[in-house]
Amino acid sequence: MTAHALRGDLESTALYDLPGPRAQRRHFLYGTASTVIILGLLGWLLYLLFDTDQFTAAKWTPFEYEGIQELLLKGLGNTLKAFAYASVLSLALGAVLATGRLSAHRPVRWLCTLCVEFFRAMPVLVMIFFIFVALKVQPLPALVAGLTLYNGSVLAEVFRTGINAVDRGQREAAYALGMRKTQVMSYVLAPQAVRAMMPAIISQLVVALKDTSLGFLITYEEFLHAGKLIASNLDYDLPFIPVVMIISPIYIGMCMLLSWFATRVARRQRRSPKTDAVDIPPAGPGAVLPGQV
Template sequence: MTALIGDELGPRGRRRVLVGSVVASLGVAALVVVAIQRFADRGQLDAEKWSILAEPAVVGFLLGGLANTVKAAAAGMVGAVTIGAVMALGRLSRNRPVRWLAASYVEFFRGFPLLLLILFSAFGLPRLGVRLPLFWYLVLGLAVYNSAVLAEIFRAGILSLDRGQREAAVAVGLTDGQAMRLVVLPQALRDVIPANVGLFIALLKDTSLGFFVQYEELLRRGQLTGNFDGNLLQALIAVAVMYIAVNMALSRVARRLEVRQRRRYGGSIEVKGGPEDLVAPETAARKENVGV
């Protein structure tokens, strides 16, 4: 919640806040000035260092890197959703060995760094005779690691669904499998859509680990173009800005989806700050009124 801690200020408090604000603004402004000064002193603000970034060839190269990033993340996501769903069902299976296997898969792959997995995939697998294009080594690492995360998200989604849904399904004569497939899963999957968008953002960020295996995603391409044109710092800053812009946009989408779903299907709304929240508590309150 963005709500401040504390209460309505009196005249003296307001004066102090005003003074504090002025001092803080000056401090922030001073920091910005020092930073700009530093850039200028070292010739890093030279127009040509930045204007190269706007040349069509460079823009195309970087956007191509972004496309590679999105491609790897999307392929990784598809793999992660597939394996993750299987593992989530495995963990909820009635069969003890299946449950145990799925649980160890999840615990094992969640426990160590994704980078280790990607290095193993890209450098270890070729020596073991598994030859794939570079892209797929990265995707494999991303998919396996994130499937363990997704399995937990799916499992939570299935478990959080009201028991009555499954019981009712069985009561009208559906088999266990049918109840899961026709009643439980559609609702559980719907509930975890926002979490999935959140995970996709994480995957986009994780794709930058492709940097380590020479996959030409956004970061690697930023480095290549920066080294080529002699404006490494500027190119890397451009890459960071691109990442931040894409991820912030996606975060907003995730948040919107969440609020919309909660509004439509009920459930509590976690207020996180941001303009979307303005509609959320109000609709939540309305929902409660209907209940009463």
């Protein structure tokens, strides 16, 4: 058994009491009741869909047309493009604002705090409309800019909180060894904070992915906009239900894929020696610190 596994078993035993027979029976009853309720809701939903003839061939045959398939694929590609730009820029903006909020210079700290609080409090739809209408920006840059300002300000708080969550003794020990501030951040604080920040980061990126659907309000041809075009042009009753049944699982699948990626990254970090605590020997005369030659 490895040291990590042994430490995890000890922590789980110390922090969690195994349930007794009565608690196990109670948990089993809760789980059974929840399963029955969920299955009942799903059965009721399927009944409503069949009762309104949502699975008839006439409502699903148009999706076999090549033009409709190309429209959906184009919308999905535009959604992924907007999300890719917004996620990268949001992470970069969040890192910059978090660094400013952690700065020792008061004017820089106040300015970054003002930006974070303003853009975090402003509704993302209002920012997108303002950039698109008032500044007369094209739909894609307007959507990306609005998502970047909002999600970047939220991620800035995530980064700042994650850095501050690291034990203060780690920082003081690093400074006592003669490390510079950038070395302390790069080699001591950031690797340990990533573990705590990763779930919140992925959660915010999922929010950014779902908010790309706001692009259809400014005529950006993303996935939801493509579904709206199909629902408004196909000539049969209640067309939006089949469209929603196609679009929703794809959105859910993309969010689940992000969550799976976050879990995989977290597991690799737990196995990585760079994020493990190491014993640093006393720095003698002429000792080389990380990042120095």
